[in-house]
Amino acid sequence: MRGEDQFIMDSLSPFTAISPIDGRYRNKTFELSEYFSEFGLMKSRVFVEIEWLIYQVKIGITPIDVLSEEDMEFITSIKNLSIQQFVEIKNHEKITLHDVKAVEYYIKDKLRNSNNRKLKQLVENVHFLVTSEDINSPSYSLTIKHSIEKVIRPELAKVIEKLTSIATNYAEDPLLALTHGQPATPTTVGKEMAIYVKRLSDQLKNNLDKLKYYGKFGGATGNYNAHAFIYPDKNWPELCDMFVEEHLGLSYSSYTTQSESHDFISLICDTISRINSIICDLSVDMWLYISRNVIVLKTEKGQVGSSTMPHKINPYQFENAEGNSEISIAILQFLSRKLLRSRLQRDLSDSTCLRNIGVAFAHTLVSLKSLNSGLDKICINKDQLQNELDKNWSVLAEPFQLCLKKSGINVAFEKVQSLFMGKSVQKSNIKNIIHELCQGDTKLEDKLSKLTPQNYIGYSPELAKKVSDSYNIQYDYNMYV
Template identity: 45%
Template sequence: MNLTPLNAISPIDGRYRSKIAELANYFSEEALIKYRVRVEIEYFIALCEIPLPQLADFDASNFTHLRKIYQDFTSNDAQQIKDIEKITNHDVKAAEYFIKEKFDALELQKYKEFIHFGLTSQDINNTAIPLSIKEFLHAIFTPNFEELITKLKTLVTEWKDISMLARTHGQPASPTRLGKEIEVFVVRLEAQFQQLKNIPNASKFGGATGNYNAHKVAYPAINWKDFGTDFVENKLGLHHSFPTTQIEHYDHMASLFDALKRINTIIIDLDRDFWTYVSMDYFKQKIKAGEVGSSAMPHKVNPIDFENSEGNLGIANAIFEHLSAKLPISRLQRDLTDSTVLRNVGVPFGHTIIGFTSTLKGLNKLLLNKEKFEQDLENNWAVVAEAIQTILRREAYPNPYEALKGLTRTNEKINQKTMADFIDTLDVSEEIKRELKSITPSNYTGI
C-alpha cells in the first residue's frame, strides 16, 4: 500500500499534510539520512584541512564534488542507503557505506577509510538532528511565528480605541481596550521568542564515550577537542557540548522544547480568549460560500480555527513535555531510548505549525461587532463604582468603598441615571460631582 493522505495513520501525514509538507525537508527519514551524509562529508573535509598526514595530498578541488553528494541528494540515494541498512541493520553505518561507494565512483578509494574516522554513530546523529532543528527554526518556524505576531500587532493598532468591558472571574470588571488586551499576548510571545533565540542548538562530537579515545590514540599530537569545537561551531554552526558521554546530554534541547511549549501555551490562551469573545458576540466571522458550520443547525458559524489551533498546540505540548523530560536522562554512558524518541521530533513541530496557521486563519476571519462592545459597557454602569470611590478616597470622603458597595450590590439595575442620582446625594462640591458624572464605562479605561 502506498502512503496517501487517506491511509496515513498520523493526521500530520494525512489530513494536514498539505499544511506542513515543507517539514519533510527537515524531519522525514529521508531528511535525517541527508543530514547524516552532510555531516559525514563535512567531517571528512575538516580532516583534510588539518591535514592528517594520510590526507595531505587530497586535492581540495574535490571538495566541491564531495559536497554535491549531499547537495544533490535524491530520494533514490536515500532508498539506496535504506537498502544497505537492510544488510547492516545499522542506519549510520549504511550512510557511511553509501559515501564510500561515492568515493569509489570519484576514484578516491585510497581516502575512504577516513570517512567516519574515529566516530561513533551518535557523533553523526547528535549533529544531524540539532542541525535540522536549527534550520527548521530559521526557515519555517520563525516566518510562521512572525506572521502571527505581525497580524496581532495590526489588530493592536486597529482596535486600540475600542473600549470593552473586562471580565475577571467571569464577572464585569474595570473596562479596558481591545487593542491593549491583544498587546498583552504580543508582549508575552515576543519575550518567550527572545528566550528561544538565546538557547544554543547544541551538539555532541567526541567519539565513542566523548573522550576522543580513537582520535587520540591514532594522532596523539593533535588537539582533538579544539578540532571538534571548531568543526561543530564554525563548520556546522552549532554549539559544541563538552564533556559528554556517548551522547549529547540534551539539556539545551530540553530548554528549547520547554520554550516552544511556553509559546504554544500563550497561543492556546489567546485561542480560548478569542473563542470566548466570539461566543459573547463581540465578533462575527467572515462566511465562505459553501461552508457548513453544523450538520444539523444551518445558522451556525463555529470558531473552528481557534479550536483546531488549541487542539494541535495541546498535542504538540504533550510531546514537547515528554521530549524535554525524557531526553536528558540516559543510563550510564548511554542507552538507546533517545534514538527512538528523537525520530518523533518533527511531530510536535508539525502540530505547532498547524496551530499557528489555524490561529492566523481565525484572526483573519474576525469581524468586529462594535455595537456589542458598546452595549455591554452600557449595561454595566456598576463598573465605574471603582472610579467614584477612588476619587472620594482622594477627597477624604468617609467610607466611600462601603457607600458604593451598598449601591452596586443591590438587585436594582444600575445605569447612568442611577449613578448620577447617587452622586447627587454625596456631600461633596459641585465641581467634584461634575468630575464624577463625567466618568462612563467607555472612558474609564486607564492608560
C-alpha cells in the first residue's frame, strides 16, 4: 500500500470504531477489509468495469479495433485503485448519489485526462450495455470468492490441522465419556477430537471447496434488450457467458431479473453458518473439558483471569469463539433467507443487506482465530483423566451384561442393573460384584476381572490415529493466492 494510502487507513482509528469488528478485533479482521470494506467493493467494481471495457474491444463494438501493449498497461493501471483515487470516486458519488455511476464517471475521467488520444475514444464505452447490477453482481461474487479462498479457508484449515495433531497425540489417553451429563462408556481424548476433524474436513472438502460463484450480465431485466437492439448480429447470451466465465473467473447466471437471484450466496451463507455451528459445538466441549480439569490451559506471563480472583485461568478463547460464531450464524441465517427474495424484477432491499456479509465473515474469522489460539494453549491432565475413570467403575456395566448374555445367563441386563444402578461401584468392590454375577464360571470371571475403565476403550485409539489419513486436506494456506 502506498505511503499516503497507509496514512489515511491508519487515521481510521480502531479506538473510535462503533463495530468491534473494526475496533477491538481489528487485528484479527483486517485481512477482510481488502474485500468487504467500501474501498474493497469499489475496487472490485472498477475491476469489473475495466474488464468489460477491454472485452468490448475484443468483440469489436468499440471505435478502436485493438489495444496496444501501452494501451493495455494504462487501462489495467486503472484497476489498481488507491485510497486517494477511491476518494475521487466518493466525491463523484456526492453528486450522483449513485455508487456505480460514480465509478463510471471516475473511469471516464481517467480516459479523458490521459495523453492517449486512442483511449479517449473509449470514454462512451465505459458502462456501455450494462446496468448497475451487471457490475455489482460479479463484484460481490469476487469479494466473497476471494475472501473465502484467501482468508476463511486457510484459517479453517489451521483449525483442522491442529485438531488432527491433538487427535493423534492423545489417541490413547482414556477419557470418561458423559452422555446426558452422566458417566458413560469410556473413549479417548484423541478420538473425541477426531470427530471434529472429520466434521470440519467434510464441510471444507464437500461444501466449501465445491462452492460456485455466479455473476449476471444480462442487462436491465436480464433479457439483453439493449444488446439485441444495438447489435442484433451478436450472440449476446453466449458473449456475456464467456465474459463472466473467462474474464472474471465466475460461473454465469443466465436466467435473472435485473439482479442475480442470490441462490448461491444463500448456499454460501448456509455453509459458513454450518461451519460456525460445528465451531460452537467444539468450543463448548472444550469449555466443559476444561471445567472438568481433564484439559488444562497453559498460562502466559502477566495473564490475569479475573479482576478480583487471582487464581482464575479462564477459557476465554473458546468463549470468544463460541460468541462470535453465534453472532455470525444469526447474520448468515438472516441473509440466507432474505437474499432469496426480490420484488418482481428488482427491489433495493438486498443491497443494504449484502453489505453486511462481510460482517458475518469477520465474526467467523474472529471465531476461527480465537479457536486456533485456544487450541495452541491446551494440554491434557493425565492425573485428572485417571481420577475420573477410577471413580466410575460403573461404566463397566455395559460389557458385563453383554458377556453374561453371551455366556447364556438369563436376565443378564437386570442382574447387572441391580448391582450397578444407583450403587457405588469402585475398584475396591468390583471383584465381589464380578464373582456374584459369574455364578461360578471361572473363565467368565477371569475375563471380566481384566476389564478396567481405562482399557475399555474399544477402537478409540485406532479411530483417532486414522483420522489424519482418512480426512487429510490441503493445508497449503496460499493455494488460492
